[in-house]
Each structure stands twice: as structure tokens, then as C-alpha cells.
Amino acid sequence: xxxxxxxxxxxxxxxxxxxxxxxxxxxxxxxxxxxxxxxxxxxxxxxxxxxxxxxxxxxxxxxxxxxxxxxxxxxxxxxxxxxxxxxxxxxxxxxxxxxxxxxxxxxxxxxxxxxxxxxxxxxxxxxxxxxxxxxxxxxxxxxxxxxxxxxxxxxxxxxxxxxxxxxxxxxxxxxxxxxxxxxxxxxxxxxxxxxxxxxxxxxxxxxxxxxxxxxxxxxxxxxxxxxxxxxxxxxxxxxxxxxxxxxxxxxxxxxxxxxxxxxxxxxxxxxxxxxxxxxxxxxxxxxxxxxxxxxxxxxxxxxxxxxx
Amino acid sequence: xxxxxxxxxxxxxxxxxxxxxxxxxxxxxxxxxxxxxxxxxxxxxxxxxxxxxxxxxxxxxxxxxxxxxxxxxxxxxxxxxxxxxxxxxxxxxxxxxxxxxxxxxxxxxxxxxxxxxxxxxxxxxxxxxxxxxxxxxxxxxxxxxxxxxxxxxxxxxxxxxxxxxxxxxxxxxxxxxxxxxxxxxxxxxxxxxxxxxxxxxxxxxxxxxxxxxxxxxxxxxxxxxxxxxxxxxxxxxxxxxxxxxxxxxxxxxxxxxxxxxxxxxxxxxxxxxxxxxxxxxxxxxxxxxxxxxxxxxxxxxxxxxxxxxx
Ligand SMILES: [Zn+2]
Numbered sequence: 001x002x003x004x005x006x007x008x009x010x011x012x013x014x015x016x017x018x019x020x021x022x023x024x025x026x027x028x029x030x031x032x033x034x035x036x037x038x039x040x041x042x043x044x045x046x047x048x049x050x051x052x053x054x055x056x057x058x059x060x061x062x063x064x065x066x067x068x069x070x071x072x073x074x075x076x077x078x079x080x081x082x083x084x085x086x087x088x089x090x091x092x093x094x095x096x097x098x099x100x101x102x103x104x105x106x107x108x109x110x111x112x113x114x115x116x117x118x119x120x121x122x123x124x125x126x127x128x129x130x131x132x133x134x135x136x137x138x139x140x141x142x143x144x145x146x147x148x149x150x151x152x153x154x155x156x157x158x159x160x161x162x163x164x165x166x167x168x169x170x171x172x173x174x175x176x177x178x179x180x181x182x183x184x185x186x187x188x189x190x191x192x193x194x195x196x197x198x199x200x201x202x203x204x205x206x207x208x209x210x211x212x213x214x215x216x217x218x219x220x221x222x223x224x225x226x227x228x229x230x231x232x233x234x235x236x237x238x239x240x241x242x243x244x245x246x247x248x249x250x251x252x253x254x255x256x257x258x259x260x261x262x263x264x265x266x267x268x269x270x271x272x273x274x275x276x277x278x279x280x281x282x283x284x285x286x287x288x289x290x291x292x293x294x295x296x297x298x299x300x301x302x303x304x305x306x307x308x
Numbered sequence: 309x310x311x312x313x314x315x316x317x318x319x320x321x322x323x324x325x326x327x328x329x330x331x332x333x334x335x336x337x338x339x340x341x342x343x344x345x346x347x348x349x350x351x352x353x354x355x356x357x358x359x360x361x362x363x364x365x366x367x368x369x370x371x372x373x374x375x376x377x378x379x380x381x382x383x384x385x386x387x388x389x390x391x392x393x394x395x396x397x398x399x400x401x402x403x404x405x406x407x408x409x410x411x412x413x414x415x416x417x418x419x420x421x422x423x424x425x426x427x428x429x430x431x432x433x434x435x436x437x438x439x440x441x442x443x444x445x446x447x448x449x450x451x452x453x454x455x456x457x458x459x460x461x462x463x464x465x466x467x468x469x470x471x472x473x474x475x476x477x478x479x480x481x482x483x484x485x486x487x488x489x490x491x492x493x494x495x496x497x498x499x500x501x502x503x504x505x506x507x508x509x510x511x512x513x514x515x516x517x518x519x520x521x522x523x524x525x526x527x528x529x530x531x532x533x534x535x536x537x538x539x540x541x542x543x544x545x546x547x548x549x550x551x552x553x554x555x556x557x558x559x560x561x562x563x564x565x566x567x568x569x570x571x572x573x574x575x576x577x578x579x580x581x582x583x584x585x586x587x588x589x590x591x592x593x594x595x596x597x598x599x600x601x602x603x604x605x606x607x608x609x610x611x612x613x614x615x616x617x618x
Pocket of ligand 1: 037038041124126127
């Protein structure tokens with residue numbers, strides 16, 4: 001059943017809406033699949049489709065509620081903008097919102113209220129147009145104890161436990177986790193693209209989680225659920241930042257184990273035909289992030305390595 | 309006048325990115341003024357440039373007190389202004405969400421770190437700030453309540469109002485907050501407009517900063533104090549927000565700074581196809597308009613005004 005989560009008037013003959021697909025057998029636990037907070041991240045679109053399709057094909061296997069929210073920032077998705085158009089705001093920095101606030105604060109409040117009380121929320125992100133990520137769940141240190149067991153059930157490649165930062169207190173995930181609704185943040189792929197195999201992999205993981213929670217009556221093929229690599233602590237990740245501005249080229253893919261001293265790519269000058277910098281791995285490890293967008297300034301992130 | 313490049317970076321094809329500081333006087337780092345940080349902060353750019361001109365003259369006429377130095381950074385982000393983009397040229401990040409910065413991090417973290425390294429030791433800091441919503445303010449000085457702030461100092465600007473508000477999660481990455489944490493008395497000065505210069509309000513901001521410098525013994529000038537009263541400190545809850553009950557074309561009838569009576573019409577919303585008034589927006593209280601939207605369309609629920617209710 002398609003329902004409005006919130007609706008507001010726009011200036012000229014258009015209603016702003018956030019919709020969800022409420023799939024339920026009327027009892028049991030509730031999981032929410034949310035995505036599209038950032039308008040340039042599209043991997044979650046295919047995940048939502050696959051889950052809705054799965055329920056459409058086998059409604060009898062549903063033993064609880066699955067709420068699918070494919071577009072928390074519909075204006076951004078429909079106009080290829082990461083933030084909220086006309087406000088130039090990051091939708092993931094305004095939670096839990098405010099029912100009496102401006103339009104965007106009210107929208108955040110209505111989303112937060114609608115999700116609150118769920119037994120699990122999966123917030124699917126797809127990096128941005130600059131970086132390509134392997135499928136991963138990101139969990140702040142504060143919530144690791146509660147959330148890591150759930151993340152492991154998803155059989156996702158990598159579970160990154162990172163340090164908490166005050167500025168991240170206004171994310172959807174933090175707002176939910178700090179008020180008793182467990183929320184896992186999945187990151188995968190790259191902005192503006194859909195990888196079918198990655199999406200299918202995440203759907204298998206979500207199916208396994210739903211099976212474990214008693215929401216779905218069928219487990220996925222066990223061979224599809226990998227054992228996750230769980231990061232140890234905050235400084236176990238090496239960041240590779242550009243030393244110089246230029247054009248970054250690489251033939252390396254992420255999800256690759258690399259050796260200290262190995263070349264990750266080059267920053268080149270098309271004008272002079274020279275290599276400006278050969279980017280070298282500072283340690284052994286799993287390259288879980290690699291830059292996808294070639295133009296770089298000094299400091300631009302080129303990759304991230306989980307030290308092994 | 310000493311001109312220094314305090315941060316520079318190459319670019320793939322554009323000229324080098326540079327942040328410049330203009331320093332006047334010699335001695336203890338006493339006051340730092342930071343101008344534009346976002347690509348639409350033209351009023352802030354103008355005010356900063358006028359402060360440089362004013363300080364140059366003050367220095368030539370020996371009006372700067374001995375033993376102190378005053379630095380002005382007219383722009384932290386010329387790259388965004390030059391391409392008329394509000395945030396960072398490539399990745400659209402906001403430099404004013406990156407403080408205290410990180411010199412080994414992402415580009416805008418490095419810019420923030422480069423700036424902060426230079427400005428962190430000053431006794432007083434003034435950021436010529438803009439608001440995230442489009443609109444005009446009654447010029448004022450604002451502080452974040454961190455426990456380090458001193459509202460008495462804010463009064464020396466001579467604006468009728470001093471704003472003070474509680475910190476929110478995003479504040480921890482703003483310049484003002486980090487300045488205060490590093491023991492600089494930090495003020496955000498809102499000089500009315502953002503992307504269009506308002507000369508009267510710019511002049512008011514320049515006079516306010518000059519007045520502050522005179523009161524804090526940095527400058528020996530005679531300063532016009534006529535009409536300057538003891539300012540009123542306002543907290544967030546004393547500002548009454550007025551939101552649009554409907555979307556449509558917005559006709560603003562009252563501007564920031566105007567005094568209004570309860571039930572006076574502040575704005576009208578016009579149907580964009582049929583031309584009729586959808587609604588009138590009346591003031592729920594008597595007071596002074598502190599903030600007024602300056603765009604001619606509105607969503608439903610958009611903040612249109614804030615009124616000071618004392
Ligand atoms: Zn995202």
C-alpha cells in the first residue's frame with residue numbers, strides 16, 4: 001500500500017511528497033528500508049525495487065512489516081542534486097527535524113517520526129560521485145555493541161566501526177539510534193550508477209536479516225552470506241589524499257588486497273604529459289574505497305585502506 | 309600594511325588558490341576579521357574590503373595603538389565567488405563546516421586548517437557571516453553559548469541587538485565555535501544582506517567594527533556615538549518565527565528593521581496562476597522585524613520572518 005509520509009505545497013502547482021510502500025501481514029516485527037537521502041546516490045533504488053518485487057511475488061512469506069522509502073530527498077533525486085534543491089542543504093544534517101520548523105525541518109521530523117519504533121531501519125547510501133565503495137556497514141563506536149551483530153547477519157563485505165563526531169549527531173541514523181530505534185547505515189558503489197550484483201548482494205543480506213528477525217519466512221542461499229571483515233578501531237584505516245592537483249587515473253579496482261609500496265594510481269598533467277605524483281599504498285590492507293571521479297585538488301580523497 | 313598569502317594550493321587548470329591576509333600595526337595578535345567564506349557573500353566581501361581601506365588610512369595616520377596587530381582576511385574562498393557557486397568549487401562542501409580543519413585531510417579541511425592556523429591566536433575574532441536561508445537581517449552580532457563567550461564585549465559594537473544561542477551539533481565545525489574553544493572572543497557579524505550590497509547596512513557594519521576597536525583600545529579615532537544605545541541581548545526564544553501557511557508567490561510588505569504592530573500585514577501570498585491572494589500574513593505580536601525572506605516565491609512552511617518580541 002503506497003502511503004504519504006509527508007506532503008507540502010510547492011510554489012507552483014506541485015505537491016512535495018515523500019512516499020513509502022507499506023507491506024504488511026498485520027503483525028510481527030517491522031523493518032524499514034530507506035534510501036535517497038542524497039540525490040546523487042542511486043544504488044538503493046535497485047535494492048528497494050528488488051525487495052518490493054520479492055514481496056510482490058511471495059506475499060505469503062511476509063511475517064511482519066516491510067516499509068520501503070525509496071526517496072527521502074525526492075527533489076534531489078529527480079534533479080540530480082546531492083542536497084535538497086532550493087535549500088542547498090544536506091538532508092542528512094537536519095535530523096531529527098522540527099514539526100514547527102521550516103519546510104525541510106518539518107519533512108525531517110515527519111520522516112523521523114514515521115521510522116521511530118521500527119525494529120530495524122536500513123539506511124542505504126551510495127557514496128557520492130567521487131568515490132567508489134565496497135559494500136559496507138558503517139557503525140559509530142557508541143552503537144557498535146548493539147549493531148555489529150545485526151550487521152554481521154547481513155553478510156556484508158566490511159563493517160567499519162568509526163569514531164563518533166558531534167557533527168554527525170544530526171544524521172538520520174544517529175537520531176534513530178540515540179532514541180532506541182536501531183539503524184544500520186549501508187554504503188556501497190558509487191554515485192550516479194547502479195551495480196546490479198552489489199544490490200543483489202545487499203538484498204540477500206537484508207533477506208537474511210529479515211529471516212533472523214522473523215519478518216521473512218525464507219532464508220537466502222547460505223553461500224551468498226559472506227563472513228564480514230569487522231574493523232578493529234578508528235585508526236585501522238589509512239586515508240590516501242592527493243598531494244597535488246591534477247587528473248587521477250587508476251586501473252585498480254576496490255575490493256582488492258594491496259601491499260605496502262604498491263602503486264594505486266597516478267596524478268597526471270595532460271598539459272605536460274608528466275606524472276605529477278605516483279600514489280603509493282602506505283600499508284598492506286584491503287582497498288575498500290577508490291576514487292571514481294578523476295579531477296582532484298590537493299587533499300581530494302583517492303582511496304581508503306583497511307590495514308590488515 | 310603587510311600582505312601575506314597564508315594558504316595556497318595549485319588547481320588542475322585554474323590559477324592558484326590563495327588566501328591573503330592584510331595586517332596592520334605590529335605586536336600582539338589582537339583582532340582578526342574574516343570576510344567572505346561562501347560564494348554568495350558579496351556584502352561580506354565588500355565590508356571586508358572597506359575595512360582594509362579604513363585600516364590602511366588609520367595606519368598611515370598613526371591611529372593604531374602601539375603593541376597590537378589587526379589582520380583582515382578579505383576572502384577565504386575566492387574560487388567559489390569567481391564562479392558564482394555557493395560552496396566549494398569541486399565537491400560542493402562548505403568551508404564553514406570544516407573547522408578547526410585538518411591539514412592532511414580533504415581539500416576544504418585543508419583550507420580551513422590553513423586559515424585557522426593563522427587566525428587561532430588572536431584575542432578577538434569577527435566573522436562577517438551570512439545565514440543559510442535567503443533573506444535580510446537587522447544588522448547584529450551573534451555569539452554561540454559555549455561558556456567562553458562574553459556578551460559584554462559584544463555590546464561594544466553598538467548594534468541595538470546582540471544575539472545569543474545555544475550550540476547545535478553542526479556548530480562544533482563552525483569557525484565561530486572553534487575560535488571560542490581556542491580562547492578567541494568570537495563574534496559573527498551579520499551585516500544585513502548577502503549576495504547584494506546594501507551600502508547603508510555595510511556602512512553600519514564598518515562603523516560597528518570601528519566602534520568596537522575604539523572601545524577595546526585598538527584604535528584612537530573619534531567615533532560617532534549618536535543614537536547608540538545599550539543593546540538588548542536576545543535569545544532564540546525571543547524571536548517569533550513566522551512561516552508560510554501556503555506556497556505561492558510571496559509579496560513582502562515589511563522589511564527587516566521595521567517596527568510592526570500586532571495584526572499588521574507583513575506579506576501576502578498570491579496564487580501563481582490565478583492572481584488572487586491566497587492569504588495575508590499578519591504579525592502575531594508587536595515588535596521589530598529581525599529577519600525577512602527576500603525571495604519572491606515560497607514553499608509551504610518556509611520561514612518568512614522572525615520578529616523580536618520583548
Ligand atoms: Zn549518502
